[in-house]
Amino acid sequence: DAKTTQPNSMESNEEEPVHLPCNHSTISGTDYIHWYRQLPSQGPEYVIHGLTSNVNNRMASLAIAEDRKSSTLILHRATLRDAAVYYCILRDYSSEYQGGKLIFGQGTELSVKP
Amino acid sequence: KAGVTQTPRYLIKTRGQQVTLSCSPISGHRSVSWYQQTPGQGLQFLFEYFSETQRNKGNFPGRFSGRQFSNSRSEMNVSTLELGDSALYLCASSQGQGADQPQHFGDGTRLSIL
Numbered sequence: 001d002a003k004t005t006q007p008n009s010m011e012s013n014e015e016e017p018v019h020l021p022c023n024h025s026t027i028s029g030t031d032y033i034h035w036y037r038q039l040p041s042q043g044p045e046y047v048i049h050g051l052t053s054n055v056n057n058r059m060a061s062l063a064i065a066e067d068r069k070s071s072t073l074i075l076h077r078a079t080l081r082d083a084a085v086y087y088c089i090l091r092d093y094s095s096e097y098q099g100g101k102l103i104f105g106q107g108t109e110l111s112v113k114p
Numbered sequence: 115k116a117g118v119t120q121t122p123r124y125l126i127k128t129r130g131q132q133v134t135l136s137c138s139p140i141s142g143h144r145s146v147s148w149y150q151q152t153p154g155q156g157l158q159f160l161f162e163y164f165s166e167t168q169r170n171k172g173n174f175p176g177r178f179s180g181r182q183f184s185n186s187r188s189e190m191n192v193s194t195l196e197l198g199d200s201a202l203y204l205c206a207s208s209q210g211q212g213a214d215q216p217q218h219f220g221d222g223t224r225l226s227i228l
Contacts, residue, residue, distance in 0.1 A: 032213050043118075043204050043219030044157070051214075087157075093213035101147065101170050102206075102217060104157035 004088045009109045012078045020073040020108055022088030027068050030094035035062065035073045036102070037084040044087065044104075047073065083112045116140065118220035120205050126226045132193040135223045139186050139207030145169075146188040147217065148180060151202040160203075163188055164211060192225075200227045 005023040012018040024033070034049040048055055048062045050071075055062040061074040075082055087107040119138040127133050139146050147170075148160040159172040163182035180190045186207075192199055202224050206217040 034216075036217075041221070043206070043221045044217075046216035046218065049214060049216070091213035101159050101162060101172075102149075102157075103159065104149075106156060 004090060004105055006086070006088055006105060006108045008106065009111070011111050011113065012075075014080060014112055014114050015077050018075040018078045018082070018110065018112075020075075020086050020088075020110065021070065022072070023070045024088070024090055025069045027090060028092060028094075029068075031068075031090040031092050033062065033064060033068075033071050034089045034091055034102075035060070036087045036089065036104075037082075038087070038107075039081075039084045047086075049091075078110075078112045080112050080114065083110060085109050118205055118207050118218050120203075120220035120223050122223060123221070124224050124226075126228060127195050128228050129195055129197060131195050132191065133195060133225060135190045135192075135203055135205075135225075137188045137190070137205030137207075137220060139188070139205075140218055143207035143209050143218070144186050145208045145211055145215075146182055146186060147206045147208075148188070148190050149204040149206065150174070151204060151222070152200075157204070160190070169211075195227050197227050199225065201225060 035047040036044040038044045048060050050062045063072045085107040121136045145164045147162040151157045162170040166182045177193045182188045202222045204222045206219045208215040208217050
């Protein structure tokens with residue numbers, strides 16, 4: 001499985017946008033880019049995923065570089081509730097059986113200051 | 115719509131005992147995956163069940179086993195408990211098997227071994 005690299009930690013101010021980067025230079029053409037986050041004392045939570053085009057949903061936006069070697073999760077207005085560990089994960093749809101297996105790295109710990 | 119439910123939330127056992135953890139997936143979800151989370155190793159994939167069959171397995175010893183019932187509920191068993199088995203055990207469910215399917219996590223069972 002292709003690997004991802006994320007900064008260990010980031011800080012943001014409440015109500016300001018946050019851009020969380022992820023590098024995946026060995027990504028293959030069949031890898032989806034997924035983002036999950038884990039709030040304190042909770043299980044991970046699905047945020048967003050994409051393949052080639054930028055994606056938006058009610059939680060966040062995902063910007064994917066043209067060469068797909070990096071991506072950025074964008075939280076448009078950070079709130080205190082967005083303080084969490086954010087994980088960028090690749091999932092290969094061409095594998096014989098991908099199923100539910102997620103390979104988590106260390107993620108980025110985002111702190112939000114009031 | 116009810117989320118993924120894991121029981122019990124907390125459990126204390128002693129070395130050498132065995133333990134069974136339970137997971138009820140979101141209604142209609144047929145895939146159930148299990149993960150172990152520790153401060154040192156992070157989130158690690160244990161195994162996945164789909165239609166009562168184990169479809170994918172992580173790198174854990176045979177003391178870790180699981181099963182899935184016809185209603186998609188799943189149980190995970192750990193025998194001959196060791197101190198290193200102290201962890202948060204998370205269950206996730208998804209509707210299908212594709213790499214574009216989001217995984218929905220429960221809040222976990224925290225297992226402490228004395």
